[in-house]
Amino acid sequence: MTDVEDRGAPVVGLSDTDLALLETELAEIELLPRIDADAASERVVPVLRKARAAGLHVLEQRALLVQGEVAYYDGEQERAAQLAQSALKWATEHGSVFLLARAHYVLQKVFLDLGDLSLGLEHSVRAVELLGEDADPRMRLDHIARLADCLGYNRDLPGARARYRQALNMAVEIGDVDRELLVVNNWSYIEAQYGDAEAAIELSTRMQELSVTTGTELGIGRRDTIARALIRVDRLAEAEEVLEPVADPEFRLAGREGDGGAEGLLALVEVQRRRGKFAEAQRNLDVCLRLCEERNLGYVRVAVRQEQAELHAAAGDYKAAFEEHQLYARDALQLQSDERDARARTLQAMYETSEARRQSLQYRELSLRDPLTGLYNRRFVDEELPRLLAEGTTSGRPVTVALLDLDHFKRVNDTCSHEVGDHVLSALARMLEAAVDTAPDGSFAARMGGEEFLLVLSDGDQDATTQLLESLCATVRDHGWSDLTGTLPVTVSIGAAAGPSDPVPDPAQLLGRADACLYEAKRSGRDRVVCDLV
The missing domain is CATH 3.30.70.270 (Reverse transcriptase/Diguanylate cyclase domain)
Structure with missing residues (x-):
């Protein structure tokens, strides 16, 4: 995967053995962000420093792209977009096919979050096409699984299922439990949101069984996925049982979720409300609201408003429900404005770094x-x-x-x-x-x-x-x-x-x-x- 340009460059203070070790370390780090972003963030810094000092430009760009992917998982969309677009430009100019594949891989997720599903799909397809057959099977699996996610969000369920199945078979074949869980979780989520409820249940059951047999704790996000599948078929008692640990502050803290477990709590509140447990639902909603305020979670805060209105209405307090609904409408419009500004900043950061300063009319219309x-x-x-x-x-x-x-x-x-x-x-x-x-x-x-x-x-x-x-x-x-x-x-x-x-x-x-x-x-x-x- 290392370009010829690296091998021919003057290597300052690096023997052939050191260079091989550096390449091996970076190759391992590139596999980490989807599984352990914190570890990737820590390990990539010395690799980036050594690559720069040695004039190894391809390795430097690959390390920077790892930082871009980590930035995405940390919620820093602007930085992720900027680093990925910069890597794409450099790879195009220098003919680094591997780096092109990786840049498309990161940009796919950025564009999905920006709401541009069509452009996200294009980047995802290119990421799979450009990644060579000789790439690490785990990396090929990640690219294929992301394409499956993108196809699912674009409502191409047959295409998504085929890719999920391919990725899942690869995970089982190489014995990678972390990636098997990831694929099953995402597939179940897509089925629960847009597809077959029974398929979502079957996949979520597989995820639970895999968790038990491997001793892998199911985090808040995966519990939420399982609960969503159960909610689709009105198995509310089971959904509540799956989500109950989310009410425990220590469990939320151990999960290290970026939102502190707020979204998981919100799912638990919905289930408890629908089961008539209004007092418990209100207590958990109050905790969720505090998390939103502590962590500045505007997008969850809007959903809390909506759920509060539903709770008031379910309890028969229609005046309070109407007042809360008005607040929900206000906050939703403000969130919409904030998201628009964030998208604009991300796109500006992206297009300032490359030749992509203009969007084609076709993609603009699709977006x-x-x-x-x-x-x-x-x-x-x-x-x-x-x-x-x-x-x-x-x-x-x-x-x-x-x-x-x-x-x-x-x-x-x-x-x-x-x-x-x-x-x-x-x-x-x-x-x-x-x-x-x-x-x-x-x-x-x-x-x-x-x-x-x-x-x-x-x-x-x-x-x-x-x-x-x-x-x-x-x-x-x-x-x-x-x-x-x-x-x-x-x-x-x-x-x-x-x-x-x-x-x-x-x-x-x-x-x-x-x-x-x-x-x-x-x-x-x-x-x-x-x-x-x-």
Whole structure:
């Protein structure tokens, strides 16, 4: 794997034996980050120092790339992106195929976290293609397993399953228990989220059995995966049993989770709430909230708000539930803004280091689209809505935002399957596109996440807007859903808000008003439109 350029370079203070040892040490370190990022971080520093002193440029770049991957696991996306893009540029210029494969490997995960699933998939495919057959089997396994993850997130379940199976067979063949557990965990998670619930259960059972036979303690993340699979099939008591250790502070501390176990606690709270254990759920939610505040976990804090609203509602305190839901909407919009800024910083750090200072129009468009429905995504809303609101102020025609949420959508997923649920979401997306076709220029539809969608209408005519939304609500209700959902009805609740035309409305406040209307539509019976048109 070492390039000829290294062998021909002047080696300062290194014998052939020392050089071989340095190469062997680095090769071992490159296998560590996914399994033990802390060990990789510690061991790579002296290797990097020796490579630089000896003028071994390929080894230096490989060591820097290890630091980039460790930075990713430490939550330092900007540094990870910058180091990986720099390694990609250097490898391209110097023809280092191995380094190219490794740079694509790190960039795949960065782009997945940025929400660009298509570009993440491209990097993942290149990472597998470029890694030679002579590479360490553990490294080939890691590249294939990451491709499986990426295919899963892109909803290519047959492709993901084939790659997971390949990686799992490799792990068993070489006797690598750590990697076997990793592959089984990720495969089970993908099945639980997007695929076959029974397959997720089978995989999670295998993970538990492997843990027992090898004496490997299941950490919080893997317990969460097992619980998610059990939740999919309503085996809530078993899910609670799996998650119970997460309530122990010593167990959370020993797990060394980056979030201190907050996400695992949140899963336990959901299970306890659904089992009617409201007092226990509230105690654990309070602990989760403290962890969020101590560790500045904004993304978990938003989910805590939502779970708190659910707890209040389950306990019959609807006033408190509504107030908490309003706080959830506020925090969710702030998180969205923070994530947008973080993505921008990461991309800036990446593109400042290489020739990739421009994105192709193809990839930019893909990055603005939801992979399941083809509608625009939150990123597009963040960029386009402020511009439309400013134009609406100039023209005197206020923009209307309408949030749509499928009613009782969980029943469709639980009763019919997540695959049927995906078909329902796609069918609704086509109805939204048809509605946009009849709306004024500049209007658009977007998927905000899960079963929540957004219509942005650029016309200030309140009567026409109300009529369009009422018609859309009826279209969904009257659609022939029986082929997909049987006797289960499919309806939507819609909350809409508009204006004022002057001054320029704040996007977050406008969406907050629409969300309040959506909540009122849900509260007053669902399958209806509630508007706040100024």
